[in-house]
Amino acid sequence: MSRKFTASKAQLRPDPRFGSKLASKFINCLMHDGKKSVAQKVFYNAMELIERRLPNDNxxxxxxxxxxxxxxxxxxxxxxxxxxxxQVPMQVNKVRQQTLSIRWILMAAREKKGRPMAIKLADELVAAYNRDGAAITRRENVHRMADANKAFAHFAW
Known part of the structure; x- marks a missing residue:
């Protein structure tokens, strides 16, 4: 039986500049309309901005x-x-954790208006690194909701 989609993990190559599969996955999620070079440019510009803001950190x-x-x-x-x-609280597996994390960071960056995407992305990544920002707030809200509904945890099977 043929599969409709291939597992992106099997085909994913590390990004050219940093050699990181996580960065490659992030660039693919950032990409719109198949314009990978534009997404790479935005990501690498954000990395340069982070390097300028936090000179001691890679x-x-x-x-x-x-x-x-x-x-x-x-x-x-x-x-x-x-x-x-x-609403039943459940553990999140590793792949979904990474997917949600990337999705929330990009959503938080896209919600900010009026500045280039590289700057918005750099701001959100630095904020997440420092454990604040919209993506961290989203995570805290999810955890808070799970904590509020822990009485229904026995329905998780």
Whole structure:
């Protein structure tokens, strides 16, 4: 049976400048309309801005740490039991943690208006590195919601 999609993990190559698969995945998520060179330019400009703002830190380490800081440990999922829908807290697996982290950072950067994307992305990555910013707020809200609904944790099967 043929598969509709190939696993991106199998085909993913490290990015040319830093040799990081995480950076490559991030660039692919940043990309619009198949314009990878534009996405790479935005990402690398953001890395240069981070290097200027935090001269003592390696920009790819700042990026990796920012993604790590945004990763959620637990999330709520809707579960229908008997006619009622419950928000059930569940553990998040590693692949989904990374996906959500990247998605939230990009969403937070895109929500800011009026400046070039490289600057917005650099701001959000530095904020996530320092454990503040919109992406971290999103993570905290997800954790708070999971904590509020822990009474329904016994529905997680």
């Amino acid at each position: 920009p790819i380490d700042v990026f990796s740490r920012a993604v790590e800081n945004v990763k959620p440990i637990i999330e709520v999922r809707s579960k229908r039991v008997g006619g009622a829908t419950y």
